[in-house]
Amino acid sequence: MSSWPSAQEAKVLGKRVTRLSGVDKVTGRAKYTYDIRLPGLLYGKILRCPYASAKILSVDTSKAEALPGVRAVVVVDENKTCRFVGDEVAAVAATSTDIAEDAIRLIEVEYDIGNYVVDEQTSMKPGAPKVHEDRENVRPGGVNEQGSIDDAFAEAAVTLEATYSTQVQTHMCLETHGHVVEWDGESMTVWASTQAVFGVRGSLADHFELPADQVRVITEHMGGGFGSKFGPGVEGVLAARLAKEAEAPVKLMLDRKEEFLAVGNRPSAIAEIRAAASKDGRLLAMDMKTYGTGGASGGAGFPLPYVYTVNNRRRQHSDVFINAGNARAMRAPGHPQASFIMESMMDELAYELGMDPLEFRRRNDPNEVRQGQYTVGAREIGWHRRNRNPREMKGTLRRGIGMGCGLWGGGGGKGTQARCTIHSDGTVEVVTGTQDLGTGIRTAIAIVAAEGLGLAPEQIHVRIGDSQPGLPSGGSGGSTTTASVTPVIKTAVDKARVQLLQWVAEEMEVEATALTVGDGKIFLADDLSRNLSWKEATSLLGTDMIVTEGEWDSNLRQSGVAGVQFAEVEVDLQTGQIQPIRIVAVQDCGLVVNRLTAESQVYSGVIQGLSWALLEDRIMDPSTGLMINPDMEYYKVTGSLDMPDIQVIMYDTHRKVTGLGEPPVIPTAGAIANAVFNATGLRFRSIPITPDKVLTAYKEANA
Amino acid sequence: MKTFEYITPETIDEALELLGEGAQILAGGTDLLGEMKRGLATPKRLINLKGIQGLADIRSIPDGFLTIGSLATLSHLAEHPLVAQHYPLLIEALQRTASPQIRNIATVGGNLCQRPRCWYYRHSAFPCIRKHGEGCFAMGGQDRYHAIFGGHRCFIVHPSDLAPALMALDAEVRIAHADDSRIVPLTDFFVGPRDSLTQENILTRQEILTAIRIPVPPDNAYGTYLKVSERKATDFALASVAVSIAWLDTQVTHARVVLGGVAPVPWRVKQVEEMLIGDELSGKRIERACERAVDDATPLRHNRYKVALVKGLLRKALHAAHRSREKGEK
Numbered sequence A: 001m002s003s004w005p006s007a008q009e010a011k012v013l014g015k016r017v018t019r020l021s022g023v024d025k026v027t028g029r030a031k032y033t034y035d036i037r038l039p040g041l042l043y044g045k046i047l048r049c050p051y052a053s054a055k056i057l058s059v060d061t062s063k064a065e066a067l068p069g070v071r072a073v074v075v076v077d078e079n080k081t082c083r084f085v086g087d088e089v090a091a092v093a094a095t096s097t098d099i100a101e102d103a104i105r106l107i108e109v110e111y112d113i114g115n116y117v118v119d120e121q122t123s124m125k126p127g128a129p130k131v132h133e134d135r136e137n138v139r140p141g142g143v144n145e146q147g148s149i150d151d152a153f154a155e156a157a158v159t160l161e162a163t164y165s166t167q168v169q170t171h172m173c174l175e176t177h178g179h180v181v182e183w184d185g186e187s188m189t190v191w192a193s194t195q196a197v198f199g200v201r202g203s204l205a206d207h208f209e210l211p212a213d214q215v216r217v218i219t220e221h222m223g224g225g226f227g228s229k230f231g232p233g234v235e236g237v238l239a240a241r242l243a244k245e246a247e248a249p250v251k252l253m254l255d256r257k258e259e260f261l262a263v264g265n266r267p268s269a270i271a272e273i274r275a276a277a278s279k280d281g282r283l284l285a286m287d288m289k290t291y292g293t294g295g296a297s298g299g300a301g302f303p304l305p306y307v308y309t310v311n312n313r314r315r316q317h318s319d320v321f322i323n324a325g326n327a328r329a330m331r332a333p334g335h336p337q338a339s340f341i342m343e344s345m346m347d348e349l350a351y352e353l354g355m356d357p358l359e360f361r362r363r364n365d366p367n368e369v370r371q372g373q374y375t376v377g378a379r380e381i382g383w384h385r386r387n388r389n390p391r392e393m394k395g396t397l398r399r400g401i402g403m404g405c406g407l408w409g410g411g412g413g414k415g416t417q418a419r420c421t422i423h424s425d426g427t428v429e430v431v432t433g434t435q436d437l438g439t440g441i442r443t444a445i446a447i448v449a450a451e452g453l454g455l456a457p458e459q460i461h462v463r464i465g466d467s468q469p470g471l472p473s474g475g476s477g478g479s480t481t482t483a484s485v486t487p488v489i490k491t492a493v494d495k496a497r498v499q500l501l502q503w504v505a506e507e508m509e510v511e512a513t514a515l516t517v518g519d520g521k522i523f524l525a526d527d528l529s530r531n532l533s534w535k536e537a538t539s540l541l542g543t544d545m546i547v548t549e550g551e552w553d554s555n556l557r558q559s560g561v562a563g564v565q566f567a568e569v570e571v572d573l574q575t576g577q578i579q580p581i582r583i584v585a586v587q588d589c590g591l592v593v594n595r596l597t598a599e600s601q602v603y604s605g606v607i608q609g610l611s612w613a614l615l616e617d618r619i620m621d622p623s624t625g626l627m628i629n630p631d632m633e634y635y636k637v638t639g640s641l642d643m644p645d646i647q648v649i650m651y652d653t654h655r656k657v658t659g660l661g662e663p664p665v666i667p668t669a670g671a672i673a674n675a676v677f678n679a680t681g682l683r684f685r686s687i688p689i690t691p692d693k694v695l696t697a698y699k700e701a702n703a
Numbered sequence B: 001m002k003t004f005e006y007i008t009p010e011t012i013d014e015a016l017e018l019l020g021e022g023a024q025i026l027a028g029g030t031d032l033l034g035e036m037k038r039g040l041a042t043p044k045r046l047i048n049l050k051g052i053q054g055l056a057d058i059r060s061i062p063d064g065f066l067t068i069g070s071l072a073t074l075s076h077l078a079e080h081p082l083v084a085q086h087y088p089l090l091i092e093a094l095q096r097t098a099s100p101q102i103r104n105i106a107t108v109g110g111n112l113c114q115r116p117r118c119w120y121y122r123h124s125a126f127p128c129i130r131k132h133g134e135g136c137f138a139m140g141g142q143d144r145y146h147a148i149f150g151g152h153r154c155f156i157v158h159p160s161d162l163a164p165a166l167m168a169l170d171a172e173v174r175i176a177h178a179d180d181s182r183i184v185p186l187t188d189f190f191v192g193p194r195d196s197l198t199q200e201n202i203l204t205r206q207e208i209l210t211a212i213r214i215p216v217p218p219d220n221a222y223g224t225y226l227k228v229s230e231r232k233a234t235d236f237a238l239a240s241v242a243v244s245i246a247w248l249d250t251q252v253t254h255a256r257v258v259l260g261g262v263a264p265v266p267w268r269v270k271q272v273e274e275m276l277i278g279d280e281l282s283g284k285r286i287e288r289a290c291e292r293a294v295d296d297a298t299p300l301r302h303n304r305y306k307v308a309l310v311k312g313l314l315r316k317a318l319h320a321a322h323r324s325r326e327k328g329e330k
C-alpha cells in the first residue's frame, strides 16, 4: 500500500501545470479525428429518417450507387422502424462530401409513416400515439416508500405542493461525433472522437466478429464528449461498413444538426412534489411523482431527495417515451436535474418557514464536508447581503443571492494497465490506453511520473489514446479517469525508480534506500553533494532499460465529493434579462493533481450549468415532430460576454485522488434560480429562465 | 451539389447587366452562404460586388450628408470618425450586432437586405409561405420570437439592428438600376407581408443597393439604441429600440422612434413621435409614450412578453434622452 507525497514534499503534484498539448492545440498542430487525412480517403454521409415515426418498407440505393464518385452504399436495416427524426437509415461513401450528400438524396426509401408524439405531457395522455408498438409510453417504476407521509404532514408547520421541471439539454461537443476507418485485410484502424478508446475497440470487434487485437483505435486528441461518446455508435459502425465495402478509408463526421438530433442528450425531468417541514426546520416528508423523457429510449431517472435526509417519503418515477433522439449519459447524469428540483424546493420551504435558506439546508444535510463548505461559500459571496424579504423589493434592477448543492462519486477503479520505461538515454515513457477527454489526463500522468522520478512534467513522454500497445484503460465517464489512471501510473513509476536507484546504488557504492530523487538528479539523502544527474544515472543502464508495469492501488484514491455553489444575479425587470454577477463554487476534490486543470473543470461545470439554467433548450414542434432549433443560432449556449465572475475554491479534504469532471455542473442551475427569487420574489420552477418568462411572471405578479 | 457561376464585375453597370433571373448579389456572404447551405437560396449566378471600386467608401459630402457605400463593412462603419462624431446611436447598434468576426465581413448593404431569421423559415424541412410554401408555422406553433406588430399570414421579424438605427436618423438608400438610379427614404425601403410574402424590401431582381445617405442630425440631437437578446453577443434582438430626439430649450422639437425585432419591418412608431414633439420629456409623458407605442400590438400565443419589453426599452431610452438633456444644460 502506498500513499501520495504530502503537500510539503510534493514538487509538481498539485501545482499549476499547463497542458502538455496546449501549444499544439492552440497552434492547430494537434490532430483531431476531424483532421485525419489519408491517401484515397472517402467521405461518408448518413441518410436520416425525416419522419418522427416511420417503418421502412423498402430502400432502393441503385440511383445513389450509379452516381459517379460514389464508392459504397450501405443500409442500416431494411426492416427498421425509425422512432425519431434523424434516425439512421443508410449511408454513402464518396470521393467528396458534396457527392456523398447528393447520393443520399438519391436513395429512395418507402416509409409507412406513423403517428408520433414529441412532448412528455401529450405522450402520457391516454390514447397518445405509441412510440413503441409493444410498450406503453409511460414505463412506471416501483413505488418507494419509507416512514409515514400522512403522519408527517399532520405535524408539519409548513407544506408545499409544486411541480418542478428541467428541459432536455444536448451535449454540444465542439468536435462532432465521427470516425475515420481504414481496413487492412481483416484488421482495421479507427481514428475515433471518443471518450473510450477500448470501448470503441470492443464494440467494433464484436460487431465485425474480429479478435480485439485486429482493431486499433486511436484518439490522440478529441473535442469533447460529456458522456455522449462511449462507443462507436451507429455512425461508427456505418463508417467501418462503408470502408470495408469501398475497400478504401472512410471519414464520417457528423454535422451540427445530426449532433442535435441523434447522438444523445440529457433527459428532461418533471417532479410533482408535496413536501412538509417542521417549525424548527426539519424536512419531514416528501411525496414525489416524477417523470422524464430520454426520447425513444429510457434512462430518465434522477436521484431524489438527493443530498438531504427525509425520513418519510414516497416516490414513483416513470420514464416517458417520445419520438425524439435518445438520451445518453451527460455530465453527472441525473444530478443537475435532482439538484435544481431539490434546491428550489428547499429554498421555497425555507422562505415559507421564515428561516435563512442556508440554515434550513444545514439542518437537513448530513454531510460534514458540505457543512464546512456552507461556511466558506457564504463568507465568499457575502450571504449576509441577501434580501430578507424578496417579495417586497423595489425598483426594476434587482440583485439577489442564492445557493445550491451537489454530490458525486468519482472514486475510479480497476481496469487500467500502464507501463513505465526508462531508457538509457534518459527518456521516460509512460504508456496507457486512456484518452484525454479534455480534462487533461495526459498532463496529470506526466505530473505523477515527474513527481515519482524527480523530473519535470515536460520530460515525460506520455503515450495515450491508442489501443495498439495493448494496455487497456476504462472509458472516461463518471469522473473516474484521474482516480483510475493515476494510481496505476504511480505504482509503475515507483517500481521504475526503485530499480534505477538500485543501479545508482551499485555505482555509488551506497544502499539504494539511502538515495533519493529530485531536480533531475539522484542523490544521497544525507549528503546532497554526492549525486548523479538523471542522464548520468540512466546511462548506467547501458544496453538495458527499465520496464515496469503499474498495478491498481485502491488506497491512492477515494470516492465521494460534495460541492456547494452560491450565485449572485442582477435581474432587469424592464427587459427580463438575468445577468449572473458572481458565482462562488466550493468544490470538494481530494488530492489535486494539477491545480490548473482541476480549476478549469470547475469553471467549465459552472459555465455549462449556467448555460442550461438560462438558455439551452431543445425545442420540438408538436405538429411535425421536428426539432425546431437544431443549430447553434437558436439552440443557445452562453458566450463569453454572458459570463459572471467565477470564483473557484478547491476544498481539499484528503490526499487521495477523486474525480472532478462532472460534479461542478450540478449545483449551478439551482443556485441561479434561487438567486433570481432572492432578487425579485419571482419563483421559477422550470428552466431555462429566459427573458420572456421573467417578463411574463413579473407581469402576473403585479396584475 | 448545386453548381453556380461566380462573377466579380468591376463596375456597377457591369453588375447590373449581369443581374436577372437566377442571379443573386454576394456582398460579405455571411447571410447568403448560410442560406445556400440550407438550400434556401439556390442562385445560378453569384455576382460578387467586392471587385467594384469605391463601393465600400464612407464619405461626408458637401451637402451635409454622410454617404456609406453599401459594401462598407459593419466594423469599418463603427470605427469611422464621422460616425463617432455625429451618430453615436449607430455605433451602439453596430456594437450589438452579431459578433466582431461577423462585423468584419458583413456589409451595410447586406445587413439591410438580409433575409429573415425565423426558425421555421431557416429550417429546411418547413415549407413555409416565405419559401413559396403552405403557410406560417409560427401561427399556432413556437412563436416566441415572432412579430407583435404588422404580421399578416407571416410573422417574421426584421432581424437587422442597423436598420432601425438608420431609420431613426432619417437615412435614405440609393438604388441603382440599368435605366436610372433613385433615392428612397429608408422608411419606404422595407416591405411587410401585406405587400409581399416572399420579399422584405422593394428591390427588384434588376436592382442593387449602392449607398446609404444620412443627413446631419439636428442641433442638440440625442440618439440611443437599446437591444435585448437572450445572449449578449451573436444573438438577434427579442426587441430593440432606436430613438433620436432633439430639443429647443426643454421642448422636444424632433423625435424618431423605431422598434426592431418586433415586426416584419423596422417598426417606426409615428404616433409616439408626434406625441413627444412640442412638449417636455416628463416622466408622465414617457409613460404615456410607452403605452402608446404598444397600442396596436397583436401578440401571438407566446410573445406577449414583447409588449412589456418594448415598453421597458422605450422607457429606458427616453429616460436616457431626458437625462442627457439635463446634463447638457448644466
Ligand SMILES: Cc1cc2nc3c(=O)[nH]c(=O)nc-3n(C[C@H](O)[C@H](O)[C@H](O)COP(=O)(O)OP(=O)(O)OC[C@H]3O[C@@H](n4cnc5c(N)ncnc54)[C@H](O)[C@@H]3O)c2cc1C
Binding pocket: A633, B024, B025, B026, B027, B028, B029, B030, B031, B032, B033, B034, B070, B071, B096, B097, B098, B099, B102, B105, B106, B107, B108, B109, B110, B111, B112, B113, B114, B115, B159, B160, B161, B162, B203, B207, B208, B209, B210, B234, B235, B236, B237
Ligand atoms: C451568427 C450570426 C449572428 C448575427 N447577428 C446579427 C445581429 O445581432 N444583428 C444584425 O443586425 N444582424 C445579425 N446577423 C446578420 C448579419 O448582420 C448579416 O448576415 C450581414 O449583415 C449580411 O451582410 P453580408 O454583407 O454578409 O450580406 P450577404 O450575405 O452577402 O447578403 C445578404 C443578402 O443581401 C443581398 N445583398 C447584399 N448586398 C446587396 C446589395 N448591395 N444590393 C442588393 N442586395 C444585396 C444578398 O443577395 C443576400 O440576399 C447575424 C448573422 C449571423 C451569421
